[in-house]
Amino acid sequence: MNVWISLIASLIVIGGLVVGAAGVAGLAQYSHTPELLVLLGVVVPLLAFIAFIVGVILQVVKWGRRPVPFPIATVAGQGKSLPWIKANYFDAPYTKAGVVGRMALEVLTFRSLFRNTKMELHDGPKLAYGWQMWLWVFALAFHYAFLTVFIRHFRFFTEDGSLVFQAVMFLENLDGFLQLGLPHVLISGFVLLGAATMLLLRRLTNAQVRYVSLIQDYFPLLLIISIALSGILMRHVIKVDIVAVKVLIMSMLNFDFAGIGEKALAIGWMFYLHIFLVSVLLAYFPMSKLMHMGGIFLSPTRNLLCNSREFRHVNPWNYPVKVHTYEHYEDEFRERMIEAGLPVEKTLEETQEAAAPEEKE
Amino acid sequence: MADEVPKVEEMAAINHTPPKTGWMDTPAVIRPGMYCYSAKAKPLNIVGMPNGRDWDPIEEDWHLPENWMEIVLEGLHDRLHRFRSLQLFMDVCVRCGACADKCHFFIGSGDPKNMPVLRAELLRSVYRKEYTLAGKLLGKMVGARKLDERVLKEWWTYFFQCTECRRCSVFCPYGIDTAEITIIGRELLNLLGLNIDWIATPVSNCYRTGNHLGIQPHAFKDMIDFFVDEVEDVTGVRVNPSFNRKGAEILFITPSGDVFADPGTYTAMGYLILFHYLESMGLDITWSTYASEGGNFGFFTSHEMMKRLNAKMYMEAKRLGVKYIIGGECGHMWRVIHQYMDTMNGPADHLEVPKSPITGTVFQNAASTKMIHITEFTADLLRHNKLKFDKTRNDNYNLTFHDSCNPSRGMGLLEEPRYIIKEMCNHFYEMPEGTIREQTFCCGSGSGLNAGEDLELRFRGGMPRANAVKHVHEKHGVNTVACVCAIDRAALPPLMDYWVPGVQVAGVHELVGNALILDGEKERTEDLRFEPLAGMEEE
Amino acid sequence: MDLFDIIEKRQGRILDKWQDRVLSTYSPDAYRLFKHKNDPFANPVGSTLKKGLEGLLDLLLGEGDVREKAVDLLEDSMKVRAVQDFSPSNAVGFLFELKGVIREQVGKDLPNLEERPDWSALDSKIDAMALAGFDVFMECRERLNRIRVNEVRNLSYKAMKRANLVCDLSEIPDDPDGETVN
Structure with missing residues (x-):
């Protein structure tokens, strides 16, 4: 697929979503129609959330139900064999803890991607080809920033003063340690925006990656960039009353629907744009490549032990097959085997005797 | 005026990047x-x-x-x-x-x-x-x-x-x-x-005759007998392998390439010498003509075909009543054994957990599959100082070791062959990082692609491997690539011939065969290839 | 100013452009790898070709018989191109490209480039290089075919013959056990 078509199509879709959501929100506030705001800010997110949960569960269940017939771990180090040969604990794991470690390193540090980087590093300082190293750097930055942003948002879902709330606020304070601007600039948002942008640029400039990229690669990146951008704008430029946001969310969580319209009207349109884009991401997530998050845990080349000769792996659909038995083999070659002095199960006489009665019948 | 002269580059015009299509x-x-x-x-x-x-x-x-x-x-x-x-x-x-x-x-x-x-x-x-x-x-x-x-x-x-x-x-x-x-x-x-023909024909041969080349039992024995003569010529000692022998303790299975194709044949001689050496120490091992193929081109065909061909190993082990199986040097054979065999054709309850009759080492890592790699077996012998050898007999070889894809990324067999090589040889040089161990480059001919007609494909694919060999060849004078894979032994010689002439290919147990000192052997002047040993050139 | 002096001064840039043109005979994905990845083991094709061109450019600026020396320098590069999807002309044509690169890089400073005597010296040196290129390319293809033909014999046939498992015609006397029947 032509890169420009993919890119433009993604932009058109996201542009449509942005204009649509902003338009509806603006219109609702202008015409004082709280129903539309409730739809955009409560109903759609709720549906998206349900779609997300159901979708993710269905996908993971689908994967989980598929059997793993063979122990096909990718062995990436010395396997466990003789006691005096040091086995590689994480790269050829032979204990459950080793597998957990391997998975943790994979999930938390993107270890396999880091292998590229390691190769880059002894390549010398020239960075012309260094995008590969940046893949690891940007991917790591992107995912950790995303995680931080995700956790930060729990301040809107927890009671002020509760333990979780305090923990989240602690994280947010860390995030804003630069103490720039008012409200403080939160680094994670900018890192998320920056890293997603760099991943997009990498996709566009690296000929190999560009050649294999599809619209499903551009769309989520652009969507996440839009979400990050709308969040940052909402915090610093087109500000909304976050106390009002929290009031709305908490009353929904407490099933308190009284005065919902008024509560919704108290929040600026930018919020509705932001949450609508997040809803789109949530709903899109389970059917997209973003599910790699769940997939990694189930990947049989990574989550299996490398001890397949020590412990038998069972294939649930193992079935009997047709084989060429030794008896068949000897029947075919008996004479020549005897001539060559190879031991046989039956002598020529025995086979003739066995065959003889049949002939009489 | 000069502009009218047709430009040379237009005349020479070579095709650049073709018009980019998706x-x-x-x-x-x-x-x-x-x-x-x-x-x-x-x-x-x-x-x-x-x-x-x-x-x-x-x-x-x-x-x-x-x-x-x-x-x-x-x-x-x-x-x-x-x-x-x-x-x-x-x-x-x-x-x-x-x-x-x-x-x-x-x-x-x-x-x-x-x-x-x-x-x-x-x-x-x-x-x-x-x-x-x-x-x-x-x-x-x-x-x-x-x-x-x-x-x-x-x-x-x-x-x-x-x-x-x-x-x-x-x-x-x-x-x-x-x-x-x-x-x-x-x-x-x-x-x-x-x-493809190069996969389908070996599969059907293996199914019927027990090995990829379709060698019938008597010819298989003839070939080994021939090695016995060759070994005698080199060492002065007559080794005495047995075939299809019931009641042996161990069944030995190696790829047929070791028996029928140079330079794998020298590796086969190495096995024979090692087994003979250990015979008096209590090794009781037999070859099989029925399970005379370690390799499994069924693996390159379908899971079912892999299982059908692999079944012979346990079936033959059961028929002969052996306690466990030792497998020779082969690549994909070992991926099949390590990651598929037990699941497909096990549990091998008729066998016992492998235990070296010489050192008493129990191979716990093969407790279920009951099959060990010959380099595991030999490394254990060396570790226990059970072998007497003269490593100078390999002094003509400046070695590097090519990790075959399947033993490295399919089972993690990295140190055993290295340990043996270092014990058996004085001159060993690793290829650069990023081209060995778990990151090793393929020979370019694996998975059944080592046919004759696709040579360009194989040489392209083998280029990264050859390039790393070239580096150690130029830097350290490496003249031999050691490996533990029969496809490598078949595919690397022509690959080297093209990219790095002057580099030959050897199995690890060929080196063992050269170095082992047999009881009653004559003074050796030649290695298993009938090349004069270092210092013996003049004679 | 002498053409060769200018080339020498701009050697780095000329080399870069030349390498660029040669490597852009591959797909853009491959170009990126071949041109930019510096690790010679992770990128053997690109490294080999780049090194080959560097040597050839040095040769062009140096003394001595170009055709003879080029043979050695071209060996590695031609081996690579001989197993890739190139017609002989495309495999060797990149040597002529140097003319275009040099013209492009020095043309502004030396008007009427083609009429200069040192240009024709350069011209014939490059031609000599290209002729050597054809020789080496053909030699590589022939080597490839020789290996292809020998492979089967070198492997199983040789081993089985040693073991006397195949019939060797040379050991059979002429016209053995001939019998004339009606």
């Missing part, structure tokens, strides 16, 4: 030198594989069965439900490109469809069309396409341009293993009789 719009070209001859009807019929017929890949008409599309799609559906690997690998790729330049075929050819991600997309695109809503609705826009003959031909071309070496899977953040895609892709092609 990969879906670039049909696969099946080119002489780059493809293997197709499987004929006979070998497929012998083993009961479906749709066997004589066909030619470069002809337009492949004589596909009427309902071929149905067969393939049903086959795909079935496998998506039987292999989590396939289902997951179809779903989770993010096309990050980390694998792109890890494939030896891409590195050597620059053909984008040799990037692992794209090789998988060849199948994934059809999966999207059949199984995802977006794919059904938006088609090409979302990288989905209908299965048609062009797609099928592309599959055939590129699934037989992958050696299932798993190097890409080391670098993939989700562990996507292209070998798995290729294995299942080939399984689908085999439903239509679309195998």
